[in-house]
Amino acid sequence: MNDEMLTRCEEVMRKVCEDFGAELKEFNGESDHVHLLVHHPPKVALASLVNSLKGVSSRRLRAEFTGRVNQAIMHGRFWSPSHFAGSCDGAPLQVVKDYIAQQKRPD
Template identity: 80%
Template sequence: MHLVFVTKYRRGVFTPEMLTRCEEIMRDVCTDFEAELKQFNGEHDHVHLLVHYPPKVALSKLVNSLKGVSSRRLRFEYTGEANQAIMHGRFWSRSYFAGSCGGAPLTVVRQYIENQRRPV
């Protein structure tokens, strides 16, 4: 499943260090759900994930956990660095994109995620 999470108001808060930490957090959450985070990348205001999860897992519960845990941990760890306006409310936008990768070859989706313009 290809997932995209956008920050609230598309505010550009991610630094390269925050994206690395976000990937670690999301990888841990996926492990808790017996899922596998196959690919991760992002830009200043959003992240892309390629996740393989078992059929017994409800996608909405996985997404809720990914966004909730990462939001709490990132706000706690980076309060001084990130935009304060986003830190006082929601970190992520309430919506998300979830696209099945059944039609496209995984290599194409991986390449698309790898080619995101990660902040420098």
């Protein structure tokens, strides 16, 4: 993914979060992955939110950036089937925000 694709991905993921009553606090990515800091209400199942984030963004990015997405690399998938989610309750949020902001975003 390049900067343009990551910018669009952020827009799409921000809207998905809003639809779930969650807030995308920080977003950044590299050519092959993204980092998100999301505040979500306890009633929202994290797995459902992640599935929607990946599913909606995959459909939109494939449709809008046809020809730039190499489906052969991911065997037809846009995102890896796995994800990592960690809780940062009690941790200084600025540390997490700084980590995400410092990702080496491609041109």
